[in-house]
Amino acid sequence: MQFNSSRPIQLRHARAINTLLLSLFSSCIFPMQSAIAEVQITVTGGEDRWSQRVNQEFAPRSKKALQTLELLAKNDYGVELGTRLPLVIAATLKASLPDDAEKNKVVYLEAGLSEIEIRERSLKQPLRQGVHLLIDELTKGNKKNLPDWFAFALADNIAANIIEGLQLSPLPSYANELPVVRPINLSEKKAAQKIAEQRRAILGEKVRLGIFQILQQQSGSNFHTRVRAYLQAFVEKDSNPEQVFNTQFGISQNTVFQQVAETVLANDKGEDDSKPARGVNQLDVSREPIEMQQAWAAFKQASKPRALAWSANGFWGLAENSPRIIDAALAVCHTKGGKNCRLLAIDDEVATYGGRSFVGVQMGDYNVENYTTTIEHEWLPIVRQAAAQFDRLVNDTLQVKLIRDATIYIGVGEDDYRQILINDMHVTPEQAELTAEVSGGLSGRDGKIALKFTGKQSREMQYSLAVKTTLHELTHELQKQIKNGNAGFNPPAWIKEGTANLIAYLLAPQMRINDSAAEPLRNWRVSARNWWRYENRTNLQPEDMIKINHPDWLKMMKEKRGNYQMADLMCIYLQAISGDDFLKKWVTYFQLSGVPRSNHSTAFEQAFGITESEFHADFKRWLAQL
Incomplete structure (x- = not known):
């Protein structure tokens, strides 16, 4: 035409x-x-x-x-x-x-x-x-x-x-x-x-x-x-x-x-945005209660990795030399009688100040593999840097921010990852088995996220996992926090997963890792397009993506149907026809998902200006020309 x-x-x-x-x-x-x-x-x-x-x-x-x-x-x-x-x-x-x-x-x-x-x-x-x-x-x-x-x-x-x-x-x-x-x-x-x-x-x-x-x-x-x-x-x-x-x-x-x-x-020199916004040594606690002054003095003497938790009623907990320092510090704080304990600092960074939500990162440490030390020394710091920049970037890009803290657990190997899913994220053993087999990350309830590193992954794959997957799973957490836990509707898997990828790839180039610009990731648009043109061996169609739940999604992953690639294409197209204010529309959609008695079809049309059925028909017309 x-x-x-x-x-x-x-x-x-x-x-x-x-x-x-x-x-x-x-x-x-x-x-x-x-x-x-x-x-x-x-x-x-x-x-x-x-x-x-x-x-x-x-x-x-x-x-x-x-x-x-x-x-x-x-x-x-x-x-x-x-x-x-x-x-x-x-x-x-x-x-x-x-x-x-x-x-x-x-x-x-x-x-x-x-x-x-x-x-x-x-x-x-x-x-x-x-x-x-x-x-x-x-x-x-x-x-x-x-x-x-x-x-x-x-x-x-x-x-x-x-x-x-x-x-x-x-x-x-x-x-x-x-x-x-x-x-x-x-x-x-x-x-x-x-x-x-x-x-x-x-x-x-x-x-x-x-x-x-x-x-x-x-x-x-x-x-x-x-x-x-x-x-x-x-x-x-x-x-x-x-x-x-x-x-x-x-x-x-x-x-x-x-x-x-x-x-x-x-x-062309650029600035380093990866360093902590506020360091431990920059904090003046001389006017704080004596208990907090004591806590900070003890924390500064502790060995790294170290974490400090603080409660509103004046109790604190300190952990050091532990792969699970965040959980350990919170546990000590609660044991002492602390109520609503929150992470206050980790290593050299102040975690809680000025209304800033904090994303903690720690090892799973259920099963220690030969390469656990390598992951802990090389990739845990990268995940921490990506997580630390997420809230600022989404605030700059989408004008929204995390309103609650989150914790990322790094699993080393499938067994370690599975134990995190079961013990920390309360996933059923059956679902944890399948999830551990087919996925590299999961965002669960209560702000808990898991990542899976293995010894078989290439360096490129591990870098993508540390940066892109971290951003992807944090976007899922953002989706839930925008909805704010209210009773509305559960958005379809394709729009949750596809836009999590879209936003992760949008944010990743803005990252600074180890004082330098983040390494480039693969062109996700071209990857998704090539999958449709050359690699869709199970003939997955757009209609197959409608009304599938999380177990169905995992099953499709196990069968290598290409559901992530199809979701990517659907969200690429949705962004393309939505115009320059797509991100604003995306936020509106997830806000509507938390409105009581709301439904997906009405929210979709209200946010994106097109009915769901019209979008699917139009997407198929475009896909035929791809």
Whole structure:
């Protein structure tokens, strides 16, 4: 279906910037052609709501952006681009393309792309292509004589300025940069290379934009006039690039590189958000009751791992050198006569202050395996860092927060995990047996969560478990806390599990682990799509996901039906058709699930603006085009 519609720094930094610029161009080159048909935006897709959204919302702004480029090219550069900028936007992978569509002029806007990815594909990419056509025209085919970085930096700059002029809604702080993802089905070495390439590409664009910000400041209102003269100078094959640059812009290339290097290096350091918000040694208890002062003095002398619990009636409990320090400290506090004991501190972090909910992490320690020490030393700290940042991130991203504490138990091996399920989470032995076999994590009642590490897991899998699964299970806890335990309805498994994954993958890139940005995770959208296209061996269908309970879900996992992947696809699509305020709608839905006498169908329509039956029918139409 088609729808038409500024202080100098060391020179070595300048050389590094130049090297970086040169290393990034091979992945950005667009084929240049001299005779292309008249500008036209063609949208092709299916009968689904996503295709309609692409046609009604994204295609018009692509057309406006290209029209702006045409005017700029004509008015400031004397070049007519009108017949050279056709664009085909495909809303689905199976969308039929016009017979005359050129491969490099087709943009695929798949459901599940973030807004910044959509802007990259539907705005930046065609605008860059247009600028390269402009450069080719002005240099009379001698573009190769230009310094390699200049053409790409100019394309980035003009595209960025045109997009800014569209006055689109600001990008959310948690998704204002292209995501870096771990490639699928590659060795660890090759995956690391691809990740490094993605990061260099992001840094490279920042550098290129920085260069032209300096040139614009240097040139003022004559910027485009100087760029035009600079490009036309290369009609002569023997032009000296550095001399032409100095003449037109009144500044040397090396000076520009030095200035932008300083700016980029200064802004790309980032901050460490993984450290405790308030440390034990920062706390002043001199004005607190004598009992609390004694508790803190004892706690600071204790060996790590250590935990301190405190009760409202003045009793406290201390535990040290125990894998289950949280439970041990709470137990001592209760034994002494404490009422409503809460965790006050763990290791070097203050747990309870300013209304902040705390997520404690401790080992299960029912069965000790050969690799228990490795898990405790390597992965328990990662889980703690992810858990410690969860509440801040969901508050920044969803404007909600945990209202009660939670505890994560790390099981090492299937037996240890099973014992946590039975003894700490009060799961029946029968259900614990199946859960321990098929799952890697579980969020139970009373804020208790279990994770399962094993010696057979790869490092990538263990990292994903420590970060993504931690966030996934904490999202389940958030779902329950938003509902606030009230009698309403139990949301279907697909929306609980799918959105837990969605939010986990949304939060994970914002994490800082061990003072650095979190390692990239796999592209969950592509993984789910590939499962549907190539790996759905049991022919699971969307209707199979309706009205299944938790035991059914576990059974499907055991049978490897792909229920998580189907839930992911359903929630990817729900997010795509819900628009920019999907997360707000998601919170509303789970709030409604706690309203007495409410039901899922009514809440679904009220929150997402579509009936459940309409969504399922529309999802199937989209899935057929995937």
